[in-house]
Amino acid sequence: MCAIRLRLGILGADDSLPIIQAVVEAYKEFVCLPVVYWDESEILDLIRPLASEADMWLFSGQVPYSIVKQSGEIEAPLFYVPHIGASLYRTLLQVHYTKRIPVSRLSFDTYQRREIERLLEEAGIEESIPYVKHYEGGISAQELSDYHYLLWKQGKTEAAVTCLRTAHLELEKLGMPVYRVLPARSAVEAVIQTIIRTGQMLQAQDAQIAVQMIEVDAMQAVSPETFSTDDMYRLEMKTTEKLLRYARKVQGSLKSAGPGRYVIFTTRGALKEMTAGYKTIPPAEEMAHLYEEIAACGIGIGRTAYEAEIQAGKAFLHAKQHGRGAWMAAFDDGTIAGPLGAREQIRYSLGGEELRELAERTRxxxxxxxxxxxxxxxxxxxxxxxxxxxxxxxxxxxxxxxxxxxxxxxxxxxxxxxxxxxxxxxxxxxxxxxx
Missing domain, CATH: 1.10.10.10 (Winged helix-like DNA-binding domain superfamily/Winged helix DNA-binding domain)
Known part of the structure; x- marks a missing residue:
């Protein structure tokens, strides 16, 4: 096992969360942050307070996962437990032993028809599956319950098989026989292995070289009436001392790159932490109160020091275009993000054939x-x-x-x-x- 320690947010319904949490807690790699939800509309409000605390998120199913992913609010890696294989086998066995209902008289949701048919073929069962409500991404509990209930009222089905807890509860209120597909331990463990590998990859990423290119203008605070060469020297020395203090805080080394230009060599993880995931500018005390003097800042991430420095140069030039005091970050996947700390930030690509083709069609x-x-x-x-x-x-x-x-x-x-x-x-x- 790896030596990582991940804070894993786990969000699920009241019946699925304990199953997932019990499996996760058996792994020493995780610190669990469990969150139970009763309605899809409350999911985002529940996880927002934990957004900065969780390194990754694991969801009990496709619907809560899709709601969070489509919101774009959480940048940590997201995973969900698929309700396939053993999960569906267990539910079908329950249906057979309690009510002996043929699968052709059941309505299903979430799955593709072919998924269910393939599962039955493996068990030697050849029977048609006429009623399946497949969907991509999220869906409302009301839409699913309406689908199952209408088929039942029309006499086409005898029971529903659902993967969504809220739809399950709604159908129970309506008095319809309904069976809930719960996560299987084997499915949870398979996802956990993927999460651990992702954590190892991110750990390696945090050790990547990062370069911060800074341009300072210490003359901003100088009065023209009292300015002298001695003042210039003192200001430069003072600025260098501030930059050295900041470089120590990001566990980096400082290098001069010409008049007013400095480069700090550090790691991706250190700058990620200092900028809250490349979203903000470090607090004034962390920056040794350099804000008034910084004209532009570019952060570059790369597999080598040379590549990181090239990326920092790109980010620096884009920061200069945004105006005084702007910070931008360029990554090894060819994207640029920023301006850091601005109310509206975007992350965009600088390469790719599609972009070039679109640019050629315009000026x-x-x-x-x-x-x-x-x-x-x-x-x-x-x-x-x-x-x-x-x-x-x-x-x-x-x-x-x-x-x-x-x-x-x-x-x-x-x-x-x-x-x-x-x-x-x-x-x-x-x-x-x-x-």
């Missing part, structure tokens, strides 16, 4: 197309107006309008309506983007 850069795609992913839809785009990309509204017009001319956007946020204001065009 926009690959980086701009990458940012646009990231904004749409973050919003969860492909409709936007210029002022919203400007806020996400931290550019002027007129620049955002130019980008949207460019996309429209290339057939990659269309105006679909107008919105007027102020009664006396000028209407704003809403565009649908095809990226």
């Amino acid at each position: 926009l850069s690959v980086a701009t197309i990458g940012k646009l795609q990231a904004v749409l992913r973050k919003r969860g839809n492909n409709e936007i107006e210029a002022h919203e785009l400007a806020a996400y990309m931290q550019i002027l509204p007129r620049s955002a309008r130019r980008i949207l017009k460019e996309l429209e001319a290339a057939g990659l956007a269309e105006a679909i309506g107008e919105t007027n946020p102020y009664p006396r204001g000028r209407p704003r065009k809403v565009y649908r983007l095809f990226l």
